[in-house]
Amino acid sequence: MKVGVVTFPGSNCDYDAYALVRHVMNEDVEFLWHKSTDLQNCDLIILPGGFSYGDYLRSGAIARFSPIMEAVIKFANSGGLVLGICNGFQMLTECGLLPGALIRNDSIRFRAHDVYLKVEETSSAFTNAYAAEAVIKMPIAHGDGNYYSIGEELRQLEDDGRVIFRYCDDEGKLTKESNPNGSVNNIAGIVNMERNVLGMMPHPERAGEKILGSVDGLKVFESVRAALSTLSTAGKV
């Protein structure tokens, strides 16, 4: 597996993602500069967390027009795996690869703490290593993580089983108190229609080693590795 981590001006979780793939998973990983248009034959592109362009205008709104994003959109549209974490999720909604939008937390506070998530779907390339309905723990760190979607679009997301993670309590119950930002239906992560693009506000790359407090995020990357090896034995990659 070869992973590309895009660095935008203001990214600050790019090294976390890089370290996890290289040192925890012992897989190939490259930094991709946002001004480049070459994805270097990576199998997974990570749009990392941070504050690209200082969150000016709207979070992710300016990064979405970085030269590399055209290549990322093309890659995604041809079935390539893309994982947007936090600011990366915001970019994915801004560029239209994922529906909805991420607006200001309903508390207007920046929330930085661990959350519990319920794994709603294990049939995706990003979650196949999890047990069905697993309750997992990883950190969040965001001010604009309130997932917004309404009407037909939201109904479609739910009906298609494209909500992958939801905020919950430590027993897996979806409560208002366990929702850190006001996201509709406690949504923490979604995939696109083709299920090859995942956006999530929590940080799996910061929950991959015991010393960090949780290893629950590691399975996102292990899932991708498993999905890619299935694809390559099937001769599709």
Place this chain on the structure above:
Amino acid sequence: MSGSLKKATVYVKLKDGVLDPEGKTIQKALSQMGYSEFLSVRTGRFFELEIEANGSDMDSRIDEICSKLLANPVIENYRVEKQ
């Protein structure tokens, strides 16, 4: 021939129904200050543009930048005022 300089202001605000926690907090503060008749506050932002207008497609160019960048049509509306 160089074009004439035009000005326009773009106003962007959240659509009705989209939560505006900032506006809500300001409204609460006003109420606590004794200005309780201000029942609702919605925030937004505006952009002042200086435009070197060469052709006749200025309006559609302004619309383009609004829907592509200045506003997110999923959650926001915009209004253009030309000076």
